[in-house]
């Protein structure tokens with residue numbers, strides 16, 4: 170049995186996914202309603218959000234201070250599986266929110282024999298809640314959450330990175346990849362949720378940049394992109 174399937178963690182994750190559903194329900198209904206009424210595609214909505222972030226990122230995410238915005242159970246299990254597959258012992262995550270994806274990743278570290286996950290989150294209230302959830306999961310010894318803007322908090326991750334999970338501000342996917350890139354090695358995995366930014370996808374899918382990158386259908390329409398550093 171895996172750490173993910175232990176009673177302590179499976180009960181906690183079930184509760185957190187239920188809390189996320191309740192906390193984010195109105196937001197999801199608004200987005201779906203807006204798309205239906207305006208006829209806008211996901212790509213158009215993404216372009217609008219990216220432009221809004223570029224003018225005032227703090228305000229955008231302050232509005233979501235009580236939203237989980239977390240990965241689905243299926244994507245969480247995929248994160249766990251990927252971290253096990255590449256035997257990750259050092260993981261970096263951009264965008265911790267309430268710590269749901271961090272629990273999946275840290276559970277994989279536990280089953281890989283130990284290691285470290287460095288996460289980062291802009292909203293102080295979310296940092297506190299993520300730390301509490303990770304402690305409840307019994308995984309606090311494996312996780313460091315850095316409070317602040319990832320452009321600063323991830324400038325020094327202190328060692329090689331086996332797996333990078335990108336799930337923060339949509340406009341920062343390429344800048345954060347470039348920030349952490351010197352710590353990636355051939356075989357390191359880069360996973361992105363909500364990868365809609367053109368600059369990120371164009372860079373990652375150009376093989377001359379050293380990655381093999383492709384969309385994957387874990388959660389259709391949610392911009393799941395899998396990449397491996399090849400050289």
Ligand SMILES: C[S@@+](CC[C@H](N)C(=O)[O-])C[C@H]1O[C@@H](n2cnc3c(N)ncnc32)[C@H](O)[C@@H]1O
Pocket residue numbers: 226230237238239240263264265266267268269270271289290291292295317318319320336337338341
């Ligand atoms: C989609 S949520 C992350 C969900 C999380 N990975 C999970 O599955 O539980 C994105 C988070 O990134 C945070 N964020 C946005 N911009 C950031 C930045 N520049 N630095 C650090 N965190 C940021 C937001 O506050 C938000 O909580």
